[in-house]
Amino acid sequence: MAAENIQTAAAADSTPPHIEVRNLTMAYGSFVVMKNINFTVKRKEIFIIMGGSGCGKSTLLRHLIGLLEPAAGEVFYSGVSFTKSGPDQRQAMLRRFGVLYQGGALWSSMTLAQNVGLPLGEFTNLSPAEIREVAALKLAMVGLKGFEDFYPSQISGGMQKRAGLARAIALDPEVLFFDEPSAGLDPITSRLLDDLILEMRESLGSTVVVVTHELASIFAIGDNSVLLDADSRTPIAYGNPRELRDHSEDPRVVRFLTRGEQGAKSVQRHG
Amino acid sequence: MPETPGNSTLAPSEAADLDAAALEQEEAALAEESAVLFEREDDTLLVQLTGPWSLDMGLPSIENLQRELETPPPPRRVAFDSSELGSWDSALVTFLARAGELCRARGIEADRSGLPPGLNRLLELAEAVPEKKDAHTGAVRRRWLERIGALSIGFGQSAGDFLAFVGEFSVAFATMMRGKARFQRSDLALTIQQCGPNALGIVALISFMVGAILAFMGAVQLSKFGASIYVADLVAIAMVRDMGAMMAAIIMSGRTGAAFAAQLGTMKVTQEIDALQTMGISPMEFLVLPRVIALVLMMPLLCAYADVVGVLGGAAVGAGMLHLSLITYYHSTMEAISVGGLVGGLIKAATYGVLIAISGCLRGFQCGNSSSAVGDAATAAVVTSIVLVVVACGLYALVFNILGI
Numbered sequence: 001m002a003a004e005n006i007q008t009a010a011a012a013d014s015t016p017p018h019i020e021v022r023n024l025t026m027a028y029g030s031f032v033v034m035k036n037i038n039f040t041v042k043r044k045e046i047f048i049i050m051g052g053s054g055c056g057k058s059t060l061l062r063h064l065i066g067l068l069e070p071a072a073g074e075v076f077y078s079g080v081s082f083t084k085s086g087p088d089q090r091q092a093m094l095r096r097f098g099v100l101y102q103g104g105a106l107w108s109s110m111t112l113a114q115n116v117g118l119p120l121g122e123f124t125n126l127s128p129a130e131i132r133e134v135a136a137l138k139l140a141m142v143g144l145k146g147f148e149d150f151y152p153s154q155i156s157g158g159m160q161k162r163a164g165l166a167r168a169i170a171l172d173p174e175v176l177f178f179d180e181p182s183a184g185l186d187p188i189t190s191r192l193l194d195d196l197i198l199e200m201r202e203s204l205g206s207t208v209v210v211v212t213h214e215l216a217s218i219f220a221i222g223d224n225s226v227l228l229d230a231d232s233r234t235p236i237a238y239g240n241p242r243e244l245r246d247h248s249e250d251p252r253v254v255r256f257l258t259r260g261e262q263g264a265k266s267v268q269r270h271g
Numbered sequence: 272m273p274e275t276p277g278n279s280t281l282a283p284s285e286a287a288d289l290d291a292a293a294l295e296q297e298e299a300a301l302a303e304e305s306a307v308l309f310e311r312e313d314d315t316l317l318v319q320l321t322g323p324w325s326l327d328m329g330l331p332s333i334e335n336l337q338r339e340l341e342t343p344p345p346p347r348r349v350a351f352d353s354s355e356l357g358s359w360d361s362a363l364v365t366f367l368a369r370a371g372e373l374c375r376a377r378g379i380e381a382d383r384s385g386l387p388p389g390l391n392r393l394l395e396l397a398e399a400v401p402e403k404k405d406a407h408t409g410a411v412r413r414r415w416l417e418r419i420g421a422l423s424i425g426f427g428q429s430a431g432d433f434l435a436f437v438g439e440f441s442v443a444f445a446t447m448m449r450g451k452a453r454f455q456r457s458d459l460a461l462t463i464q465q466c467g468p469n470a471l472g473i474v475a476l477i478s479f480m481v482g483a484i485l486a487f488m489g490a491v492q493l494s495k496f497g498a499s500i501y502v503a504d505l506v507a508i509a510m511v512r513d514m515g516a517m518m519a520a521i522i523m524s525g526r527t528g529a530a531f532a533a534q535l536g537t538m539k540v541t542q543e544i545d546a547l548q549t550m551g552i553s554p555m556e557f558l559v560l561p562r563v564i565a566l567v568l569m570m571p572l573l574c575a576y577a578d579v580v581g582v583l584g585g586a587a588v589g590a591g592m593l594h595l596s597l598i599t600y601y602h603s604t605m606e607a608i609s610v611g612g613l614v615g616g617l618i619k620a621a622t623y624g625v626l627i628a629i630s631g632c633l634r635g636f637q638c639g640n641s642s643s644a645v646g647d648a649a650t651a652a653v654v655t656s657i658v659l660v661v662v663a664c665g666l667y668a669l670v671f672n673i674l675g676i
Contacts, residue, residue: 065549094551105542109458119550122453167546 016079018043024073046208051228057211098168099177104160106152113148138166158189178210316346323357351385436633443555452556462565466527478577482584499593503603506585512612515578520623524656528631532652535635536645563628570624571617611676630655
């Protein structure tokens with residue numbers, strides 16, 4: 001029902017952006033984390049939310065997926081307001097998201113197959129045997145064939161993230177969110193995860209939103225990005241990260257994207 | 272050593288007049304431990320740092336320097352001499368950082384050129400970023416009236432949170448009644464096993480002891496009137512009406528309520544609850560429903576079990592100490608128990624089950640984002656559930672009294 005709403009809305013407007021954030025203000029109580037956030041994400045784009053540690057990147061992600069409510073402003077998916085939609089419609093929209101959390105956030109009391117199978121069991125009419133088959137396929141797609149009956153505590157951190165990705169793509173989501181995918185991974189594993197993200201975009205046709213501050217990842221996969229600044233509590237740049245690095249006039253942007261090697265005039269240390 | 276007794280201060284020793292022999296002894300001691308010596312040259316205060324400085328020896332007092340800075344005429348410049356300095360570590364850096372703050376507060380120039388270069392670099396590092404003024408929060412001493420106010424507001428808020436949680440739970444329960452709730456049967460079965468059969472041992476132990484204690488306490492008093500046989504009535508009525516349910520509730524809140532809070536709190540910390548939510552699965556249905564149902568189903572059974580074992584405990588004392596025959600004991604017990612009392616006890620147990628499960632889950636959901644917060648959540652769950660159980664027990668006593676059960 002709500003899915004039809006989304007599609008009819010998409011048909012009515014010529015091409016509304018897949019995700020649109022309008023005048024978003026994020027706050028914890030009276031403490032404003034970030035204000036005046038405006039950006040759009042096109043379909044099949046890999047969009048990076050970047051910024052220094054503690055500037056509110058993950059908080060922004062939590063607003064996008066409805067875990068936090070905006071203090072002001074709205075989030076739209078395909079032209080439909082996510083912020084103002086009722087509980088049923090929001091559920092329907094959530095079902096089209098896949099989220100990979102920082103630590104994987106696998107349910108520790110279930111095996112990997114059960115983790116991936118849970119959303120399938122809840123939202124499809126597949127039989128248990130079919131669910132297990134699909135779960136095994138999703139795990140194989142992230143390189144975890146044969147690990148179906150392992151518990152999350154029995155596998156490494158990188159494998160937990162890949163299993164989390166398998167769960168996130170269980171229902172073939174339209175939007176995939178990644179919270180710091182490379183945090184705590186070695187450079188090679190994190191590179192493999194980047195390749196996996198690109199692969200998912202190509203194969204599933206999903207729009208991808210990534211929260212990260214890993215420059216290597218940002219330049220490798222980012223089509224578009226927003227840079228959040230902790231000091232001014234506003235976004236300070238929007239665009240392709242490589243172009244921002246090479247052509248931005250703002251010294252703060254260049255400093256962030258070059259690890260402070262260019263545009264750094266004095267020793268600046270922020271949290 | 273360039274030192275004249277007239278204008279120098281020895282730390283930590285406060286000796287003012289030293290004869291030559293004592294001075295020599297002091298100097299011998301200086302080689303072993305750190306000391307700060309002061310010397311005036313016009314308007315410059317020369318601070319001499321001697322001996323080895325180590326955190327193991329404790330931090331030297333800054334008061335001597337403070338006193339020296341305030342002695343008229345106040346110096347306009349402070350210089351350091353480290354020619355006699357032995358090894359040093361953070362003890363010296365801390366001392367110098369504080370000395371620097373003292374000088375800055377009084378507008379006195381601090382000349383650090385006499386310090387070792389590594390030490391200067393550490394001090395510069397510590398002073399590179401100015402102190403964030405609004406970073407210090409909390410630790411504000413509040414007056415008692417203010418504290419009472421804050422506590423009342425906090426109490427009001429937590430009562431509101433509890434009601435909101437109960438409301439959400441009721442919605443989830445209604446969804447379940449319509450057969451639409453999403454939770455796993457296997458999860459329910461596992462929880463039932465954890466809070467039912469697995470708790471039998473501890474419930475048996477505690478209720479047997481409580482039954483025996485009740486019988487013993489009663490026997491001491493009743494035997495004075497030759498009414499020992501009423502021990503059976505006392506134990507039976509007390510266990511069946513109140514103590515069975517109460518003991519089961521206290522055991523379960525410590526055992527299962529705390530476990531619920533710790534499980535859900537950990538799931539909160541590892542974002543497993545977020546993952547459920549963004550998957551469109553209600554944590555209330557998926558996690559709270561099976562736990563509450565399991566405890567509500569198991570508590571009356573545990574209570575009945577506790578009643579029986581408690582009566583057995585009483586019988587053990589009755590037969591062993593008071594030499595009552597078991598047949599007599601059995602008959603007086605059966606006469607003492609009323610159906611109303613028995614059913615009342617079981618209803619109480621079911622209510623306690625709801626209270627324990629809900630406070631455990633609520634505290635788990637409210638858990639902060641750290642491992643210590645999980646511990647706090649478990650503690651809070653036990654405290655909340657025991658308070659609620661005792662309050663509920665009081666209310667039931669009142670209601671049953673009015674109804675005449």
